[in-house]
Amino acid sequence: MIYKRSSALFAEAEKVIPGGVNSPVRAFKGVGGTPIFVKEAKGAYLYDEDDNRLIDYINSWGPMILGHAFEPVVNAVIEKARKGTSFGMPTEIETEIAELAVAMVPNIDKIRFVNSGTEACMSAVRLARGFTGKDKIIKFAGCYHGHSDSFLIQAGSGASTFGVPNSPGVTQGTAKDTLLARYNDAEHVAALIEANKDEIACIIIEPVAGNMGCVPPKEGFLQTLRDLCTSNDILLIFDEVMTGFRLAKGGAQARFGIAADIVCFGKVIGGGLPVGAFAARNEIMNHLAPLGPVYQAGTLSGNPLAMAAGLAMLTSLNNDDEVFNRLEEKTKYLHTGIAKVLTENNVTHTINRVGSMISVHFDAAEVVDFESAAKGNNDTFKAFFHGLLNEGIYIAPSAFETWFITDALTYEDLDVTSKAVDKVSKSL
Ligand code: PMP
Secondary structure, eight states: OOOHHHHHHHHHHHHHSGGGOSSGGGGOTTTOSOOOOEEEEEBTEEEETTOOEEEESSTTTTTOTTOBTOHHHHHHHHHHHTTOSOOSSOOHHHHHHHHHHHHHSTTOSEEEEESSHHHHHHHHHHHHHHHHTOOEEEEETTOOOOSSGGGOBSOOTHHHHTTOSBOTTSOHHHHTTEEEEOTTOHHHHHHHHHHTTTTEEEEEEOSSBOSSSOBOOOTTHHHHHHHHHHHTTOEEEEEOTTTTTTSSTTHHHHHHTOOOSEEEEOGGGGTTSSOEEEEEOHHHHTTBTTTSSBOOOOTTTTOHHHHHHHHHHHHHHHTOTTHHHHHHHHHHHHHHHHHHHHHHTTOOOEEEEETTEEEEESSSSOOOSHHHHHTSOHHHHHHHHHHHHHTTEEOOSSTTSOEEOOTTOOHHHHHHHHHHHHHHHTTO
C-alpha cells in the first residue's frame, strides 16, 4: 500500500502539533513508521488520504460498535446541529439519554455527563473521596483510566507503549495517594487494604482490562473485590469506558453479575462524539454539586450534539436484542480463524477475548496482568502490525491495546482478516 499523502500530512502536522498527533497512541511510536491519515469511514472500513481501504479493528478505540457513519447517529447529529450547537443551559435530551442509561445499566439511579473518559474517572474518584472522607485509592498496574494525575501511575495504553510509567508533572503528593495492585491478584489487594486501614476511598478497575491488551478478570476476582470493598467501607468503581454498552446492555456489571458503587463510561455512550459519564445510586450521586459539596462541572457537558449521538447509539443498542450475541459470535469466529493460522505457522501466541474485545499476545504464557502482558514479543508485534497494514487491515499500533469488533464487520471481512494473518505469519 502507498502512504505518500499520509506521510506528507504527518510531516506538516509535526510542525504545529506535538508529535503530529492530538493523542500519543496515534503516533505509531511503538511500531515505527508514520500514522495513517483518515479521509472518511463507512461501516467496517476506513478510507485514508491515499485512497487505501482498510478493515478497521480499532473503531475509534471503541465507540463505533455499530460501524462508522452509522446512519441513525449521523442523522441525529445533523438534525440537532441545525438548532444550535451549545447553550450552556438544560435541554430535554439530557434527561432522555439519562433515563435510557439508567434503565439499561444495573445499580445506578443517576448519571452525570462529561466530555471524556478521563473526566468521568477523575470525577468518580473525587466523588468517592468526598463520599467516604478518605484520600487513598487503589488502581491496578496496566489499567488506564485517562490522563488525570492520580491515574498516571503504571497506567496502560500509551503510557505503557512508551515505557513511561510515571509522567513528569505528576507530583509526589498525588502519587502517594495512589496504591498499585496486581490485576487478578486479590490477595495483593487485601494486603494493601490491611496496610492502609481506614484510609482507602475506592478501588478503581477496568472490569475487563483493555489497556494492556485484553485481560479478563479471573473467576471470582471481581466478586472478591466487591466483598473486600463492602467489608472495608471502600467504594468499588468500575471503569466501563471500554466495556460499557459493549459487553452487554448493562456492561460488565450485567455480564459478570457484580454490582459496582460508581460506574464510569466513555466511548460507546457518545456514539463517536466526545462524551463520558459517571453514575451511581442516589446516596452517592446526591453528594455532587449542586445537590452536595463535591464539585464537578463542564461548559460543554451534556452538549446537544453529543447527547443526540449518544441517544441514537444507546437506542439502537437497546432495541436490538441480538446485537451483543452477534458481536460475540463474530469475535469468536475471528478468534478461531486467527488462532488456527498462527498455530499452523508455528507463531507463539496467546489470544485473550471477552465479548467483542480481543487481543493477540506474542508469548505462550497466559496473560493475566501487566507483567505477563509486557512479556509479549514486541518485535513480532511490530512485524505483525505492519504486515497486516500492508494487507489492508488496521489494528491498534501497540501491543498494549485491544481490538474492538464492530457489528458492521461481515464474515467475509473476518475471513479476509484470517487469510491476511496467515500470509503475514509466514514471515514472522
Ligand atoms: N478509561 C478507560 C478504560 C479507557 O480505555 C480510556 C481511554 N482509552 C479512558 C478511561 C480515558 O478516556 P478518554 O480517552 O476519553 O479520556
